[in-house]
Amino acid sequence: MNSLILVTGGTGFLGSHVVAQLLEKGYRVRSAARSATKQRKIFPDNPNLEVVEIPTLTSDYTESLKGVDAVIHIAAQLFAKTNSVDEIYEAACDGTINIVHQSIDAGVKKIIITGTFASLFDTQLNTGSGSELVTEEFYNPVTPETFHRDQPLMAAYQESKTLASKRVWQVAEKHPDVDITILLPTLIFGPHVPNFPVTNAQTSIGSNFNLIKIITTGTDAYPTFPHGHLVDVRDIARAHVAALSVPPIPGRKKRFIISNTTFKWKDVADLIRRERPELAHRLPREDIVPPRQSDAPLDTSFAAKVLGLKEYIPWEETVLAGVDVQIAWEKRKDLSSSI
Numbered sequence: 143m144n145s146l147i148l149v150t151g152g153t154g155f156l157g158s159h160v161v162a163q164l165l166e167k168g169y170r171v172r173s174a175a176r177s178a179t180k181q182r183k184i185f186p187d188n189p190n191l192e193v194v195e196i197p198t199l200t201s202d203y204t205e206s207l208k209g210v211d212a213v214i215h216i217a218a219q220l221f222a223k224t225n226s227v228d229e230i231y232e233a234a235c236d237g238t239i240n241i242v243h244q245s246i247d248a249g250v251k252k253i254i255i256t257g258t259f260a261s262l263f264d265t266q267l268n269t270g271s272g273s274e275l276v277t278e279e280f281y282n283p284v285t286p287e288t289f290h291r292d293q294p295l296m297a298a299y300q301e302s303k304t305l306a307s308k309r310v311w312q313v314a315e316k317h318p319d320v321d322i323t324i325l326l327p328t329l330i331f332g333p334h335v336p337n338f339p340v341t342n343a344q345t346s347i348g349s350n351f352n353l354i355k356i357i358t359t360g361t362d363a364y365p366t367f368p369h370g371h372l373v374d375v376r377d378i379a380r381a382h383v384a385a386l387s388v389p390p391i392p393g394r395k396k397r398f399i400i401s402n403t404t405f406k407w408k409d410v411a412d413l414i415r416r417e418r419p420e421l422a423h424r425l426p427r428e429d430i431v432p433p434r435q436s437d438a439p440l441d442t443s444f445a446a447k448v449l450g451l452k453e454y455i456p457w458e459e460t461v462l463a464g465v466d467v468q469i470a471w472e473k474r475k476d477l478s479s480s481i
């Protein structure tokens with residue numbers, strides 16, 4: 143547990159939970175962050191956390207990789223936080239490949255990468271909405287030749303993350319001595335770590351912003367966000383930490399689907415009506431029919447068996463924590479605008 147872990151994305155919604163759990167378990171963490179100040183504000187004065195400021199994911203990581211036992215690469219440009227397909231592609235694809243190559247060159251033998259469940263589905267989400275069991279063998283069919291930058295941001299993100307993981311497996315084949323894991327979380331919701339920095343930008347609350355559209359879209363419509371699988375941020379963080387202790391599995395790629403369950407907007411609305419009645423007037427009217435959400439069955443048995451993720455935090459707890467994050471953000475925003 144005294145190992146030194148280099149983490150990217152430690153200032154983000156998921157990464158801050160991963161760093162918190164690593165520190166709690168006694169790991170030493172070196173965070174490579176775009177803003178060292180932002181990272182240190184989340185974990186002030188922790189002697190086991192070292193922070194190095196590195197401007198991009200395609201920068202030189204040589205110095206920061208010295209003495210590192212394992213790399214957990216979480217950073218990526220979420221599509222909701224940019225208007226640029228180039229930024230998405232460069233972070234997901236060029237950034238990931240850069241970090242994997244540099245880690246291998248530095249002699250790191252264990253690399254854990256945060257992928258996305260969207261890489262399991264075709265871009266039209268037919269697989270994601272079908273009845274066939276989706277396993278770790280499923281891939282979005284994108285290739286470097288078919289990828290194009292003139293497409294919606296969500297599709298570009300899905301395809302960029304998929305291309306990144308396909309390229310990672312090609313690199314892995316050439317380096318059988320390096321143990322690589324790719325985790326595929328579904329939509330991540332849940333609480334913030336203490337001191338998590340939010341700004342007046344809605345997206346600063348993390349991917350809970352997809353969830354809370356249920357109370358920000360208005361009473362005449364449900365959110366149009368097409369996905370319907372979720373996992374608690376604390377559980378997917380736990381999967382990253384667990385992956386550190388899992389030895390290589392000969393003959394099988396360590397590609398894990400991490401998902402608790404599917405969710406339906408109507409059930410989310412009912413839960414909020416019941417548990418947060420003060421928000422009921424902001425929910426879609428009860429006669430409104432929600433749009434289709436991806437709801438294919440996902441095979442999480444590999445993660446259960448190998449990573450020990452047999453039980454997940456109940457989805458209701460995850461959703462309410464995400465809603466509470468939004469309410470805290472709204473209060474803070476009201477406060478700052480009235481000052």
Ligand SMILES: NC(=O)c1ccc[n+]([C@@H]2O[C@H](COP(=O)([O-])OP(=O)(O)OC[C@H]3O[C@@H](n4cnc5c(N)ncnc54)[C@H](OP(=O)(O)O)[C@@H]3O)[C@@H](O)[C@H]2O)c1
Nearest residue numbers: 151153154155156176199216217218219233258329330349
């Ligand atoms: N959230 C979800 O629902 C979800 C679902 C499936 C997979 N994932 C994956 O989970 C990972 C973490 O997502 P998240 O929800 O925690 O996102 P997030 O809150 O936006 O955090 C992203 C992190 O990556 C860093 N980052 C972004 N672009 C960068 C760049 N160009 N160069 C260097 N650092 C960069 C951010 O740094 P700053 O703090 O400086 O911005 C931040 O630390 C990503 O790989 C994402 O693809 C997320």
